[in-house]
Amino acid sequence: xxxxxPFAGYLVLAAGLLLVPAVFTxxxxxxxxxxxxxxxxxxxxxxxxxxxxLARQVSIGQAAFYGIGGYTSALxxxxxxxxxxxxxxxxxxxxAAVAWSLGTVIFRAQGHYLSLATLAxxxxxxxxxxxxxxxxxxxxxxxxxxxxxxxxxxxxxxxIYWLGAGxxxxxxxxxxxxxxxxxxxxxxxxxxxPVAAAAAGIDIAxxxxxxxxxxxxxxxxxxxxxxxxxxxxxxxxxxxxxxVQLLIIITVGxxxxxxxxxxxxxxxxxxxxxxxxxxxxxxxxAELTAYGIVLVLSLLVLPRGLAGLPxxxxxxxGAR
Amino acid sequence: MEQxxxxxxxxxxxxxxxxxxxxxxALVYQVSGIINFAQGDFVMLGGLTYAVAxxxxxxPVAAAAIALTVTAGCGAALHLFVLSPARDAGHDRLIVLTIGASILIxxxxxxxxxxxxxxAGSFGGEHQFQAxxxxxxxxxxxxxAVAAAAATAVWAxxxxxxSGRAMRALAADRExxxxxxxxxxxxxxxxxxxxxxxxxxxxxxxxxxxxxxATAGVPLGLKGFTAAVLGGLTSPLGAIAGGLLVGVVExxxxxxxSSGYRDAVVxxxxxxxxxxxxxxxxxxxxxxxx
Numbered sequence: 055x056x057x058x059x060p061f062a063g064y065l066v067l068a069a070g071l072l073l074v075p076a077v078f079t080x081x082x083x084x085x086x087x088x089x090x091x092x093x094x095x096x097x098x099x100x101x102x103x104x105x106x107x108l109a110r111q112v113s114i115g116q117a118a119f120y121g122i123g124g125y126t127s128a129l130x131x132x133x134x135x136x137x138x139x140x141x142x143x144x145x146x147x148x149x150a151a152v153a154w155s156l157g158t159v160i161f162r163a164q165g166h167y168l169s170l171a172t173l174a175x176x177x178x179x180x181x182x183x184x185x186x187x188x189x190x191x192x193x194x195x196x197x198x199x200x201x202x203x204x205x206x207x208x209x210x211x212x213x214i215y216w217l218g219a220g221x222x223x224x225x226x227x228x229x230x231x232x233x234x235x236x237x238x239x240x241x242x243x244x245x246x247x248p249v250a251a252a253a254a255g256i257d258i259a260x261x262x263x264x265x266x267x268x269x270x271x272x273x274x275x276x277x278x279x280x281x282x283x284x285x286x287x288x289x290x291x292x293x294x295x296x297x298v299q300l301l302i303i304i305t306v307g308x309x310x311x312x313x314x315x316x317x318x319x320x321x322x323x324x325x326x327x328x329x330x331x332x333x334x335x336x337x338x339x340a341e342l343t344a345y346g347i348v349l350v351l352s353l354l355v356l357p358r359g360l361a362g363l364p365x366x367x368x369x370x371x372g373a374r
Numbered sequence: 375m376e377q378x379x380x381x382x383x384x385x386x387x388x389x390x391x392x393x394x395x396x397x398x399x400a401l402v403y404q405v406s407g408i409i410n411f412a413q414g415d416f417v418m419l420g421g422l423t424y425a426v427a428x429x430x431x432x433x434p435v436a437a438a439a440i441a442l443t444v445t446a447g448c449g450a451a452l453h454l455f456v457l458s459p460a461r462d463a464g465h466d467r468l469i470v471l472t473i474g475a476s477i478l479i480x481x482x483x484x485x486x487x488x489x490x491x492x493x494a495g496s497f498g499g500e501h502q503f504q505a506x507x508x509x510x511x512x513x514x515x516x517x518x519a520v521a522a523a524a525a526t527a528v529w530a531x532x533x534x535x536x537s538g539r540a541m542r543a544l545a546a547d548r549e550x551x552x553x554x555x556x557x558x559x560x561x562x563x564x565x566x567x568x569x570x571x572x573x574x575x576x577x578x579x580x581x582x583x584x585x586x587x588a589t590a591g592v593p594l595g596l597k598g599f600t601a602a603v604l605g606g607l608t609s610p611l612g613a614i615a616g617g618l619l620v621g622v623v624e625x626x627x628x629x630x631x632s633s634g635y636r637d638a639v640v641x642x643x644x645x646x647x648x649x650x651x652x653x654x655x656x657x658x659x660x661x662x663x664x
Binding site for chain 2: 106110111112114156159160166167169170171173174175177178181182184185294298301302305339340341342343344345346347349350353354357
C-alpha cells in the first residue's frame with residue numbers, strides 16, 4: 055500500500071491538472087490566467103519542500119531566483135536574440151551558481167542566517183535591478199518572445215498552461231524522488247536534529263546547500279516561464295511579496311510533502327482572487343492582511359498544511 | 375572633505391535610531407531565540423501612529439504616548455496570541471510566524487491608516503544648524519539624545535531589575551535558568567514588549583525626518599537587522615555600534631554617490647557581513663555549536 059501511494063498521488067495530480075482547463079473555462083470565477091499563475095507558483099514553491107520542509111531552513115528570498123530566471127530569459131532573448139529555451143536553461147544555471155556560492159558561505163555558520171541572508175540578498179538585488187540601465191531600471195524589459203514546443207510557439211494562456219502543468223509534473227516527480235532518496239532522509243535527519251545528524255557523520259552544510267540550489271533552480275524556471283508568458287519583466291518580480299507568497303503557498307499547502315506545492319498554490323491564488331475581486335474597494339491592503347491571517351492561522355492550527363490534513367484527521371479519529 | 379564629516383554626523387544621528395531598533399532584535403533573539411521579522415513593522419506602527427496623532431492635533435507628548443501604547447500592545451499581542459501558542463514549534467516555524475505577523479501588521483496598518491505618508495513636525499519646532507558646511511535639522515539631535523536615553527534605560531533594566539536579570543539568565547543558559555524558576559514565556563513576553571517599545575521610539579523620532587507610510591517597516595527593520603547582525607545578534611552593545619555604522623554608511627553613500635543605490639548598499643552590507651563574519655564584526659569569531 056505504502057508503495058502504491060505516490061502513484062495514487064500522481065494520478066490525482068495529473069487528473070486535476072488535466073481537468074483544470076475544462077473546469078476553469080466553464081466556471082465564472084476562475085480563468086486560465088489564474089491557472090497559469092497557479093502552476094508557475096507551484097513550480098516555484100516545490101523547491102521549498104526539501105529546503106524548508108525537510109532541512110527546516112527558511113528562505114525569504116526566493117523572488118531573487120524568480121527574478122534571475124525572468125531577467126536572464128529577458129536579456130538573452132531580447133538583447134542576444136537567443137532561443138527562449140536557452141534563456142530558461144541559462145537562468146536556471148545562473149540561479150544554481152548563485153545559490154551554490156551563497157550557500158557555501160552562509161551554511162558554514164549554524165543558526166538561522168539563511169532567512170536573513172536571503173531577505174537581504176533579495177532586496178539588494180531588487181534595488182540593483184531597479185537602478186541598472188542594463189536591466190531597464192524600473193521600466194523593466196519588454197518584447198520577450200514566447201516559448202515554443204516542436205516549432206509551435208506558445209502564445210495565450212492555454213498552451214502555456216499545458217507547458218507549465220507538464221513542467222510541474224516533471225518537477226514533482228524529481229522532487230519526490232529526491233525526498234524519498236537517501237539524500238532526502240539525510241535532509242530530514244539534519245532538519246529534525248542537526249546535532250544527531252552531524253554526529254552520524256552527515257555533512258549538514260553540503261546538504262542544506264544542495265536543497266538551496268534545488269529551490270533556486272525551480273524558482274528560476276518558474277520565473278522564466280512567467281517572463282515568456284507575460285512577455286515582460288520588471289523589478290516587482292523580485293519584490294518581497296513574491297518571496298513571501300511562495301513561503302505562504304508551501305506553508306498552507308504542507309511543506310513536508312510535494313503535494314503541498316500544488317495544493318498551496320491553488321489555495322493561495324484562489325484566496326488572492328477572492329480578496330481582490332469580492333471584497334469591496336480592496337487592494338493590496340486586504341491582500342496583505344489576508345495573507346498574514348492565513349499564514350499565522352495555518353502555522354498554529356495546521357502546521358503540516360493541507361497535505362497533512364488527512365493524516366491529522368486520521369490521528370484524531372484514532373484517538374477517539 | 376568637510377561635507378563628509380557632516381554626512382558622518384547625520385549618519386551617526388540616524389544610526390542611533392537603527393541602533394535601538396537593532397537592540398530590540400538582539401534582545402528578543404537572546405531571550406527567546408526568535409529572529410523577530412515583525413520588528414520593522416513595530417517601527418512603522420510607532421512612527422505612523424505618532425504622525426497620524428500629531429496631524430490630528432494631538433500634543434507631541436500625547437501622540438508619542440499613544441504610539442508607544444499601541445505598539446507595546448501590538449508586541450504583547452504578538453507574543454500572547456501568535457508566539458506563545460506555538461512555543462513547542464521549531465525555530466523555522468517561529469520565524470515564519472513572525473513573517474506572518476509582519477505582513478498582517480502591514481496589511482492592518484494599510485487598512486487603518488491608508489497608503490499615504492503622514493507628516494509630523496520636528497520636536498520643539500523646525501531648527502536648522504550649520505555644521506561642516508551642511509545644514510542639519512535639529513531633529514537629528516533629538517534622534518541621538520532619545521536613542522541614547524533609551525539605550526541607557528535598557529542597560530539599567532537589564533542590570534538592575536529582577537526581570538532584567540531573568541532575561542540575562544535565559545540568554546546565558548536557558549535550561550539552568552528554567553531550573554532556577556525563571557519562566558521563559560513570561561520573560562519572553564517582557565523582552566518582546568521592550569523590543570516593541572524600542573522600535574516605536576525609533577519610529578517616533580524618525581517620523582519628522584522620514585515621513586512614515588504603512589510600508590516603511592521593511593527597510594527600517596532590515597537596517598535594524600543589519601545593526602544587530604553587525605554586532606553578532608547576541609550583544610546589545612554590538613547592536614548599538616552596528617546601528618551607528620549602518621547610519622554612517624547610509625548617509626555617506628546617499629551624500630557622495632546617489633540615493634538610488636542607498637538601499638542596495640545597506641542590504642549588500644548585511645549580505646556581506648553574513649557571508650564574511652556571520653558572528654558579527656565586533657565579536658571574535660566563535661564557532662557556534664550545531
